[in-house]
Amino acid sequence: MSNPHRWLRVTRALPCSVCGHPDWCMTSPFGDEVICCREESKLPAPLFDGWFHSIPPRQRRMPQAVRAKAKPTTPHAVKDFGAELRRCVEAFDARQRMRAAASLGLSHEVFDAFPVGFNETLDAMAFPALQLSPPAAIGIRYRKVAPKPGALKWICEPNSTAGLLLPKHRPDHDDMIFACEGPSDTLAATQLGLHAVGRWSCGIDARQIDCLKAHAAGLSTPRIVVVGDNDGERRTGARAADGVAQLVGEAMPHATIHRLQPPPDIKDVRAWVIAGASREDVMNAAKEVRRAS
CATH class of the missing domain: 3.40.1360.10 (Dna Topoisomerase Vi A Subunit; Chain: A, domain 2)
Structure with a gap:
């Protein structure tokens, strides 16, 4: 399998070679392997919540140009997801909340329920992947507020692990x-x-x-x-x-x-x-x- 640090997110310009969708899935730099999060195979990829697929030469989609274009906005690997998340939460001011809410078509007040932040460099909302045993942030995913046509909308912090997005406080009255x-x-x-x-x-x-x-x-x-x-x-x-x-x-x-x-x-x-x-x-x-x- 390819080096896990070199997996690239699919985009509208470079959709998944297996399911054809422009999101969730990952492709290797040369398009010879894909981690599809929709179509199963005999080789699960639990880190990405998907399955490995080998792509025949004639079906490969080569992402070099897209990769070079996206490289400047790819986040640098962080060692402490919790510290990075706290930094992003502090940066999520009223102006950025309004912009982010408008991009989603939702109320800005809903952000208060979750430990959501903002990455200024990426101009993106920061959503944590959380675990509870022990409580920790184990990854971060970024959703750009105003992505350019054909550009990445979602970016995953390198070395992130799949986790849940959880509210700050569990509503115990609601089971x-x-x-x-x-x-x-x-x-x-x-x-x-x-x-x-x-x-x-x-x-x-x-x-x-x-x-x-x-x-x-x-x-x-x-x-x-x-x-x-x-x-x-x-x-x-x-x-x-x-x-x-x-x-x-x-x-x-x-x-x-x-x-x-x-x-x-x-x-x-x-x-x-x-x-x-x-x-x-x-x-x-x-x-x-x-x-x-």
Whole structure:
């Protein structure tokens, strides 16, 4: 396998050679290998929540030009994710919150619920990957506020590990936890007053499941709602979410598991909220798939 520090994020200009999407997945510098976060293979890549795929020569997409263009805005590796996150949180002032909220189509007040920051060099929101045993930031993902056409929207801090985006304070009165796909959907669900956490991508790994279990510990009747995206006819987001629901159900037998997909013509929870969805709309769409044992 390629050196893990050389994996590059796919973009609109250079989509994944396996699933064709411009986000989540990774490609090697020469396009001969891909880590796809939607299409499974026999070789899992748990660090990236995806699967390794070897790409035949005629199907390879060469990213050298994109890599050279993006290099100046690629973050430098940090040794202490917690310290970097604190620096970003301090930099997330009122002006940048308003810009970031406008780019997402959400209220700036929703940022108060999460340890979200801002990276001035990248002009990007900083979303932590968190674990709870022990409590720590184990990675950071950046979402650019105003990316140029064809440029990277998401950038992962080098050496990051997949974790959950968790609220600063768990709402103990609410035992229904919405496990959303990615930070923006998590913010959108929270804006509706829902108890939401964010998965690193469309899938989930053992570390994130352990973190979810720790987050739900102490709730009398935990209900986990696994949320997926609508990705067209291939239903990659929905199929991945079905797999997440099964894994979470096996790991948390005392929790009731639900599944949630936005309406067919709406891509994700954020788009649903922007379109006018209410808290009741979202809660009523959650379908129970396994009752607590």
